Amino acid sequence: MKALLCKEWGLPENLVVAELPDPQPGERQAVVRVHAAGVNFPDVLIIQKKYQVRPELPFSPGTECAGVVASVGAKVEGVKPGDRVIAFSPFGAFAEQVAADADRLIPVPNGMDLDVAAAFTMAYGTSYHALLDRGALKAGETVLVLGASGGVGLAGVEIAKVAGARVIAAASTAAKLDICRQHGADELINYQTEDLKQRIMDLTGGKGVDVVLDPVGGPFTEAALRCCAWRGRLLIVGFANGEIPRLAANLPLLKGCSIVGVFWGDYNRQQPQANAADLAQLFAWLEAGKLKPRIEGKFPLEQGGKAIRALMDRQVCGKVIIDLRDDRARH
Numbered sequence: 001m002k003a004l005l006c007k008e009w010g011l012p013e014n015l016v017v018a019e020l021p022d023p024q025p026g027e028r029q030a031v032v033r034v035h036a037a038g039v040n041f042p043d044v045l046i047i048q049k050k051y052q053v054r055p056e057l058p059f060s061p062g063t064e065c066a067g068v069v070a071s072v073g074a075k076v077e078g079v080k081p082g083d084r085v086i087a088f089s090p091f092g093a094f095a096e097q098v099a100a101d102a103d104r105l106i107p108v109p110n111g112m113d114l115d116v117a118a119a120f121t122m123a124y125g126t127s128y129h130a131l132l133d134r135g136a137l138k139a140g141e142t143v144l145v146l147g148a149s150g151g152v153g154l155a156g157v158e159i160a161k162v163a164g165a166r167v168i169a170a171a172s173t174a175a176k177l178d179i180c181r182q183h184g185a186d187e188l189i190n191y192q193t194e195d196l197k198q199r200i201m202d203l204t205g206g207k208g209v210d211v212v213l214d215p216v217g218g219p220f221t222e223a224a225l226r227c228c229a230w231r232g233r234l235l236i237v238g239f240a241n242g243e244i245p246r247l248a249a250n251l252p253l254l255k256g257c258s259i260v261g262v263f264w265g266d267y268n269r270q271q272p273q274a275n276a277a278d279l280a281q282l283f284a285w286l287e288a289g290k291l292k293p294r295i296e297g298k299f300p301l302e303q304g305g306k307a308i309r310a311l312m313d314r315q316v317c318g319k320v321i322i323d324l325r326d327d328r329a330r331h
Contacts, residue, residue: 001019001020001022001023001095001096001097002017002018002019002020002095002096003017003018003020003060003092003095003096004016004017004061004062004094004301004322005017005020005058005059006046006057006058006059006061007057008057009047009048009057011047011048012047012307012308012312013305013309014047014305015047015304015305015308017302017304020095022097023097023099024099025071025072025076025099025102026073027073027075028075028076028101028102029073029100029101029102030069030072030073030076030079030085030087030100030102030105031069031070031071031072031097031099032067032068032069032070032085032087032099032100032105033067033068033069033096033097034065034066034067034096034097034098034324035067035114035115035118035323035324036066036114036115036119036298036321036322036323036325037062037064037065037066037093037094037118037321037322037324038065038118038122038123038319038321039062039307039311039316039319040064040123040151040311041151041238041240042063043061043062043063043094043308043311044308044312046091047061047308053090055091060091060092060093060094061093061094061308062089062091062092062094062095062098062322063088063089063090063091063093063122064086064088064093064118064119064121064122065086065093065098065324066084066085066086066108066114066115066118067084067085067114067324068084069083069085069105070097072102073102076102078102079102083105083107085105085106085107085108086105086106086107086108086118086121087100087104087105088104088121088122088268094301094322094324096301096324104268104272106121106276106279109283109286111287115321115323116286116293116295118321119151119295119320119321120282120286121279122151122264123152123154123155124159124282124291124293125264125268125275125278125282126155126215126237126262126264127152127153127156127159127213128155128159128278128282129262129275129278130156130213130235130237130264131143131156131159131160131211131213132278133267133274133278134233134235134260134261134262135213135260137160137163137211138164138165138210139164139165140164140165140166141165141210141211142165142167142209142211142229143156143160143165143167143168143209143210143212143213144170144200144209144211144212145157145167145168145170145185145213146170146212146213146214146216146220146221146224147170147171147214147215147216147240148169148170148171148177149169149171149176149180149317149318150215150240150316150317150318151316151318151319152213153213154179154183154294154317154318155291156213157169157180157183157184157185158183158290158291158292159282159291160184161184162285162290165211166186166187167184167185168186168187168188168189168200168203168209169181169185169187169189170188170189170190170196170220171188172190172192172314173190174190175317176317177189179294179317179318183294187203189203191220196220196223196224196227197223197226197227200223200224200227201227207229208228208229208230208232208255209224210228210231210233211232212227212228212232212233212234212235213235214234214236214237215240216238216239216240217236217239217243217244217245218242218243218245219241219243219245220241221234221236221245221247222245222247222248222251225247225252225255225257225259226251228257229255229257230255230256231256231257231258232255232258233257234258234259234260236260236261236262237262240314247259293318293319294317294319295318295319295320295321296316296318297310297320298321298322298323299320299321299322300322300323301322301323307320307321
């Protein structure tokens with residue numbers, strides 16, 4: 001099989017496509033023939049040795065994919081060849097086939113396109129877990145979404161709207177903010193041209209926001225924390241900015257607010273039944289047309305490095321995917 005390989009730590013341009021032996025399933029594993037793989041921010045970090053998971057070289061990046069089960073191990077129950085599934089792995093999804101633990105495969109709902117399936121679960125699962133579980137978001141509250149045009153951010157905008165919140169979307173360009181509005185944002189802030197703190201306070205009549213969804217980090221985190229309302233919740237999802245902020249400990253004290261960590265990957269591992277219930281709700285909202293995932297681009301495996309570079313350079317609104325169907329299937 002073909003796979004996109006990281007043979008040396010570094011930038012996406014160093015990745016190469018190579019032939020590898022087809023994977024064989026372990027006793028409790030399934031091998032999935034990958035249709036498409038979603039590109040996520042951990043892929044940017046893992047190839048640079050900046051992620052908490054550090055595989056041995058060489059390895060294929062990619063944590064999220066969708067496809068069809070090709071084979072299963074001897075002790076696998078409830079999964080069979082031909083099933084359409086979403087698969088997760090710490091790495092290795094940017095390949096024509098991937099072996100994954102069978103009990104962590106997610107059936108693709110009938111009628112759901114595999115491209116959408118490859119781009120949906122991680123972003124929407126993260127934002128749902130952040131807002132409705134960790135953030136305890138209630139209808140009528142105000143949510144600020146930083147990095148609102150990205151995969152997690154745009155999912156957060158949609159989920160907050162479905163939950164009945166007022167949504168303030170913050171992003172870096174007018175074009176990105178226009179996409180946020182199309183996905184349901186009520187108010188927009190360009191944090192490259194406007195003072196984030198002042199605009200938040202103006203938009204909330206000085207009250208501040210109830211919940212902040214922050215997948216960005218950097219200097220905007222403290223500004224958002226300073227704009228939390230009484231008993232507000234700052235949800236720390238990630239650091240796409242590249243800078244982990246150092247926050248003054250007196251701020252949550254004065255605000256009576258909470259700084260809450262969000263790690264969907266471990267939530268998925270440690271509370272799989274709760275995560276499955278979240279996904280069932282998300283799939284139902286998707287089927288009802290309440291969620292509209294945005295796939296901005298598709299890249300063939302040979303251009304997988306370009307897909308990661310586009311995400312790294314913040315050129316992506318929503319998600320991009322790597323298309324791993326063979327040439328005959330594409331046409």
